[in-house]
Amino acid sequence: MLETLLQQYTILLEDLDETCQEATKNIPEIPCRKGCSDCCKQLFPLSFIEAFYINEGFKKLDRKTRRELERKAEKQKNLLKDLKLETLETFSNSLEDVAKARNDLTHTLQSTNTECPFLTQENICELYPYRNHDCRVHGVSFDKSTGGKTDAIKAEID
Numbered sequence: 001m002l003e004t005l006l007q008q009y010t011i012l013l014e015d016l017d018e019t020c021q022e023a024t025k026n027i028p029e030i031p032c033r034k035g036c037s038d039c040c041k042q043l044f045p046l047s048f049i050e051a052f053y054i055n056e057g058f059k060k061l062d063r064k065t066r067r068e069l070e071r072k073a074e075k076q077k078n079l080l081k082d083l084k085l086e087t088l089e090t091f092s093n094s095l096e097d098v099a100k101a102r103n104d105l106t107h108t109l110q111s112t113n114t115e116c117p118f119l120t121q122e123n124i125c126e127l128y129p130y131r132n133h134d135c136r137v138h139g140v141s142f143d144k145s146t147g148g149k150t151d152a153i154k155a156e157i158d
Contacts, residue, residue, distance in 0.1 A: 006049075009049050016136055020136060038139070039135065039139065041115050041116075047132075053132075054127055058127060061127075069118060069126060073117035
């Protein structure tokens with residue numbers, strides 16, 4: 001059953017990638033490209049299937065690469081612990097509190113140059129084929145030539 005679920009999820013991701021590729025053909029200056037890591041300093045929630053899929057990709061990396069990524073993740077974990085950040089344990093509070101805690105943590109990640117531990121020094125994602133939904137669609141709605149959202153997204157908002 002798990003194998004079937006992963007196959008279906010892989011097909012979903014392939015469809016998503018095709019849709020994003022098609023959408024970006026009409027965007028003159030999409031900021032997302034190989035080597036771009038703007039979104040890699042943000043928090044994205046992961047579903048169980050996304051976390052499992054990322055882990056499957058992680059297990060396929062060579063041992064040396066896995067060890068390096070684990071060390072990097074551990075350093076970042078310790079850095080965040082040292083900052084004594086409020087955690088997202090505010091789920092018993094209002095949705096606004098959860099959003100504020102998440103935004104505060106994202107701002108701290110960006111201000112301390114803390115990035116996704118899967119990112120190499122060349123700003124290349126070690127697990128790019130296994131990245132989650134939010135990483136795949138992050139920049140599709142942004143057009144640098146207009147200073148913001150694409151016309152299609154603007155029309156949907158208005």
